[in-house]
Structure formats: structure tokens, C-alpha cells
């Protein structure tokens with residue numbers, strides 16, 4: 001069932017149960033198996049409770065699907081950016097018309113920055129509609 005969610009100034013309509021069903025139906029192994037992705041997935045096990053609560057609230061399993069991209073290494077930390085799909089739609093964005101990474105649009109939880117968009121990339125065929133995208137940016141250590 002679609003439910004209205006208020007996150008800072010964001011208003012979303014999401015179906016967390018259906019999103020969770022989708023993530024439950026796929027495996028980590030179906031994703032990319034390169035070292036960068038494996039390092040990201042291993043880091044997921046160390047995410048704080050508040051970060052995991054955020055993913056759980058949306059129905060997303062951060063170890064699965066989506067796209068994880070490593071950008072640069074700095075003082076032993078690696079910048080990861082990526083996204084996850086979820087079932088829902090954006091009702092209101094804080095700074096309409098501004099870039100998704102505009103300060104007003106960013107939700108910061110622990111060391112992770114999140115934003116939402118309806119400009120979608122690489123949507124899996126079997127994902128029920130409507131689809132929106134959660135994007136993240138985080139610095140993580142190399143723990144492989």
C-alpha cells in the first residue's frame with residue numbers, strides 16, 4: 001500500500017512492503033561482483049542503526065540491486081556514490097527545480113548523504129511501477 005512519508009521537507013508516496021518484497025526476491029550475487037562493489041557490500045554490515053533504519057523504512061536492502069560506484073580515494077577512505085530503486089513517487093521536493101544534490105534536498109543520516117529523484121537509471125524490468133530513485137554519497141574504508 002502506498003503511504004505518505006515526510007522526510008525533512010520531502011513528501012513521498014512509497015510502498016515499502018512491495019519494495020521489500022522486490023529486494024527479498026533478489027540476491028546479492030545477482031549484483032556486480034567487482035572488488036569495489038564487494039567492498040561496498042561488506043561495509044553495509046557496519047552501517048549504523050540510524051542508517052539501516054532509514055533503508056528499512058523505505059524497504060531497501062542496501063546490499064542488493066542498485067548501482068555502487070567508487071570515485072576517489074582520500075586518506076584511506078573511498079568515495080562511493082550510487083542509487084537504489086524503490087516503489088513510489090515524489091509528491092514534493094524541498095527545493096523544486098534545483099539540482100537533486102542542492103543542500104535543501106539532501107538528507108544527511110550519520111555519514112551518508114541521501115537525495116531522491118525521479119530521473120531514473122537502469123530500472124530492472126521486474127520492478128513494479130511507479131519507480132523512484134534514492135541516491136547516496138558516502139565515504140567508506142577499504143575492508144576487503
Ligand SMILES: [Zn+2]
Pocket residue numbers: 032033034035036037038
Ligand atoms: Zn562493481
